Amino acid sequence: MSPKTRNVTQREIARIAGVSQTTVSMVLNDRDGSNVRIPAATRERVKQAIEQSTYVADPAARRLAGLDNQIMGVFTYEPALSPESMDFYGPLLNGLERAAEQVGCDLLFFTSSPVENGSRSLFHRKTRLRLADGCILLGQQMDGDDLKRLVDERFPFVAVGRRDETTAKVPYVGIDYVSLTAELIERAVGLGHTDALYVHRNLHSPAARDRMQQIQASTASGGLKFTLVVAEDGDLTGVTRAAEQTGATAVFTEDAFLAEDVALVLGNAGVEVPSAISLTALAEVRGHRVHGRALSGFQTPRLQVAAEALSLLQQLVTTRAEEWDSLDTQRLLQGKVELGETLVERMSAT
Amino acid sequence: MSPKTRNVTQREIARIAGVSQTTVSMVLNDRDGSNVRIPAATRERVKQAIEQSTYVADPAARRLAGLDNQIMGVFTYEPALSPESMDFYGPLLNGLERAAEQVGCDLLFFTSSPVENGSRSLFHRKTRLRLADGCILLGQQMDGDDLKRLVDERFPFVAVGRRDETTAKVPYVGIDYVSLTAELIERAVGLGHTDALYVHRNLHSPAARDRMQQIQASTASGGLKFTLVVAEDGDLTGVTRAAEQTGATAVFTEDAFLAEDVALVLGNAGVEVPSAISLTALAEVRGHRVHGRALSGFQTPRLQVAAEALSLLQQLVTTRAEEWDSLDTQRLLQGKVELGETLVERMSAT
């Protein structure tokens, strides 16, 4: 049990200033109306007493009284602060921290959530979710049930990454992968490519679907013709074979790491990247290089995504739930195509 | 204002199970004694009702009632999640996250603290400090007044990094830089060095003092003779000059970045590292290389430091303040010397 050192309370201030606890509360919140009036003199006296003391409002009591606390929860479906996840979470967390400092709110990381069948669960018997005014959800693999329950309970939250649950309108801030993917395919066509591979992880997130959809749309409309290759457990043996069979001159991958792996496999098979086969990731590529060349792909504004998510969350928190519909709660931010050096003109001859 | 969606409370459960709120609380906490007794039948009925519902205890109410909540505060004197600070904070945060997950507690980052004259302030009018059971303090430049006030108020906290305030006994978990520094100097002596430079940032943290003390002890006792060089605002012009004047054959620096900078400056002046001058950092060197060689220095167990800090904090939280004295609240962990490749045998001739 916590030792409980007694702290300065409004009651204490009231005693010193010779007023009631109610008056102290009123002064602190600058309340003044027809029903409650406090003359400047009294007001000043109370403020003095507060100034002299080390009084700070007890957040728990505020919360219990139904007020906001400027505390935002952060829930990640995987550990967020490990070196491995830094590549993905790093910019997001950085953006969150900066935005939080800006608007003056604290961040409560729900690190305690027990891991059940692979991913953390948001709702459990001892969840401290309610201590936060709202919550940011991060992670590749969100749980649809969690999202639905949050919506049902009218708990303010924002998912990072596009969501398309049909059971509930989930607030999110994501990146527009559709137009980015389309644009990169366009570029490849412009560079003379006609056949390509798409190496993916067979994920089911909306962002993954977005990319896949564009891939298939391109194939169907006679743009760039794609052949799909699933990378299972890092097994990329299929890539070389598929490239030979289809005569593909470009490989698109779902993320930058996959691209690096593919480059390795192709290199081992004697296929040079990018002179023989172009390589492009449909994801953030900053800092990724293959054979010393900057990888082609996207630049995604993840810092802004985080900031925007926190901003939206604050809007939700300060808006009555009935009026949430009038807010723009589903936002897509535009990224930029990073040309890089691994998507190049198609070899002239075969 | 927060929308305040009504949640399932003990009262609600009580109504369903046809008992009083008190009984529900008793069942939840497995209370049973001479004063309060609940037969298995009733107990079961209540548990059923809870199981059926989505009840979770309101952490704010728990807190207000003086109970612990398994929430630990994390306070950093500088932004912790930015790419620049990751080198220092990264392993600590990673260790914290892992330990927190282990013991089942959440982490509240006080990102809101306004920046006053350079560093964040822990105590301000709207601090949410009290929401946490205890607090971990991170940062190079801690504020002595903050520490004193925490001790005075009997608020459970642990500083990461050795502290030596005389005004209060500050609980900390740090790394033993004294013996590490001594050992590295010993090595240098063993490799034939007699004169060296110590390039430092003129910091005043206890860890900085520890190193400096060993430097001076060595000089005084006729071991390795050091000349001090202060690196101000990255101005390292003094290093080359000092090396020439003193005939130093080894340079020690306060941290790895400083070592990299020194290597650059020496290189520009035509002095080869390490063949002409050995280079050693009195700090963590993992991942740092100069001229392709692994930098000599320390390996510090920062993951363990974080885990140990959280563990100590939990002990403090669960122990009555009067008995804190009986705990081992000041802990130093041992690091390892990383020989590296930049501290080498002294040139035979001059």
Add this chain to the structure above:
DNA sequence: GACCGATGATAATACCTATTATCAAAAGTT
């Protein structure tokens, strides 16, 4: 001088959980 509006301040209450004190009924004792 009786009524009225305005003024300054407070008592009471809600929020939710944990604990302490209290109570009614049943069971056991002499």
Add this chain to the structure above:
DNA sequence: AACTTTTGATAATAGGTATTATCATCGGTC
């Protein structure tokens, strides 16, 4: 039968803040 003990459960309260309802007083008005 009168008394005590045990059993099962609850009322009351603390904890700190914000809000609503209430109250006492004063100055003015006819």
